[in-house]
Amino acid sequence: MPVGYPCPRLVDDLIPFILESDNHWWNRDLKRLALISPAWLLYVRKRLYAHPTLRSYRACILLARSLTENVCLLPLLQGIELRPGAGGTARDGLTEEAMAGLRFMFTLSGLRSLTLGGDLAVGAERFLHALSNTQSIVRLSIDGDPVAWNPESSQCTLEPPSLEWDEVFAAKFMRLRSLRLSNLELSLFESAPSCPRLAELSLHNVQIVQGALSDLCRDSGDALRTLSVTSSQPELTIGDDVGELLDSCSNIENLRLEVSEGPGSEVFLGDDFPDCPAIRQLCLSGLSVNAQTLEFIGQSCKNIELLAVLGRHVRITPDDWITFLASAALPSLRELATPSGTDHPPFTYWSRAMHAQVQRACGYRKVALSSSVCLLCAWYSSSLTAFN
Structure with missing residues (x-):
């Protein structure tokens, strides 16, 4: 640096932007930053x-x-x-x-x-x-x-x-x-x-x-507005209890049901399932579902915008998905996540041609076919930030 020029100085107003640029600061790094100046100490304390x-x-x-x-x-x-x-x-x-x-x-x-x-x-x-x-x-x-x-x-x-x-x-x-x-x-x-x-x-x-x-x-x-139930023992928390809750809480918009272990539980969607016109996002993961399940979803949750049916116990074939999409049972649907195969049993992965057929059917309806990982990340992100 040429003699006579002042040393460059970081503007204090930039400190919070620097700290917010990374969510993975180590505590020892924050400790070092806190020792730079009183301004750094203030913002590091706010974070810690x-x-x-x-x-x-x-x-x-x-x-x-x-x-x-x-x-x-x-x-x-x-x-x-x-x-x-x-x-x-x-x-x-x-x-x-x-x-x-x-x-x-x-x-x-x-x-x-x-x-x-x-x-x-x-x-x-x-x-x-x-x-x-x-x-x-x-x-x-x-x-x-x-x-x-x-x-x-x-x-x-x-x-x-x-x-x-x-x-x-x-x-x-x-x-x-x-x-x-x-x-x-x-x-x-x-x-x-x-x-x-x-x-x-x-x-x-x-x-x-x-x-x-x-x-x-x-x-x-x-x-x-949001109900999420994950269980390794679905008979204890998924079934009649959830159906009764949906019947009494008619404004639920986001519903997620997941079986995390063991064989898929039979999904409780049936003739006695209450109408849920408020539901906009529905995720069924690890449950045993078939084409009839899609029919019940189309009848009870007509305003769904995001639908995810995931796991290795899904008995829905590519033809079933294509028929369901062509029926326009969910007119507001804009995003769909499916497994990469069908449980015949056993679970068999789709061929590239099968996947392309489902993709084409989604395209006709202007529905985005998303990966399960992307849709789950979006679900958790929206849930975590809802009350910040």
């Missing part, structure tokens, strides 16, 4: 403390200490994930100091999202009752440890992850819009009111041991 994830009791202690000693960090918190003991990691013990750290976390105000996992997903209602500032929470997740939830695992805990949804929670989470439950036993009480503004419900490997799924959404029938 927006949604911290705590996977040990020691982490709970350290974060509680940091927030107590630096109250200026409190407004930066938008959400928090408390997962001590998650993932089969060595548990560092619930000491008196760790309990004090957790109690401090339960008093945090202004949070928009909260996740309880690890040890806190066992009898999760105990910790939900301990929360003192829940008025701002719009996203709640209870994420049980899949190792602890699986009774066949050698690492299974004596007490599986569980949640009892009682009459207190509707009043406690008045602004709740998104509820996600994973790998746990769920108890519902018919007399307990539900959250009236609940718009998204996601169940992943949830075993309903008491009550019915409709009990969880009794007071949110008009508000519920």
Whole structure:
């Protein structure tokens, strides 16, 4: 650089754009960036403390200490994930100091999202009752440890992850819009009111041991827009429960049903399936479906725009797809995802000519034939950003 010229200086206004340009910053890199200048420290703190994830009791202690000693960090918190003991990691013990750290976390105000996992997903209602500032929470997740939830695992805990949804929670989470439950036993009480503004419900490997799924959404029938149910035991969560819920929640626009393990479950679409004119996106994955299933979809969900029928238990041939598309049963359809073969059985991949025939039939209807991966990514992306 020529002598006498000033050193180039980064404009502070560019710092947030630099940080937002990459979602995979390592914490050690952020630490180095925070040491550059006060401006960098401000924006790095905003990133680090927006949604911290705590996977040990020691982490709970350290974060509680940091927030107590630096109250200026409190407004930066938008959400928090408390997962001590998650993932089969060595548990560092619930000491008196760790309990004090957790109690401090339960008093945090202004949070928009909260996740309880690890040890806190066992009898999760105990910790939900301990929360003192829940008025701002719009996203709640209870994420049980899949190792602890699986009774066949050698690492299974004596007490599986569980949640009892009682009459207190509707009043406690008045602004709740998104509820996600994973790998746990769920108890519902018919007399307990539900959250009236609940718009998204996601169940992943949830075993309903008491009550019915409709009990969880009794007071949110008009508000519920997205329902996602994934199960390795479809007889426990997919079937009559989902049909009853769809009957009472007539405004559901996005419906996803998936069997993640084992043989495909018979899909519950039938003559007694309720009309669902509000559904715009429907994804059936891992279910055992056939050409008759498409007929029921055309009769009950006439306004579908995105349809995905995926998995290795689909008994729909290319000719069935072509006939269905030619019938114009779904006049609003604009995107379709199919498997790459048919379960005759066994599952047999389509030839290039077969795939071209389906592609041509989609072209006549101006329907985009998408890969299953692309459509699932779009589904999860829209679901994750709905309440940001």
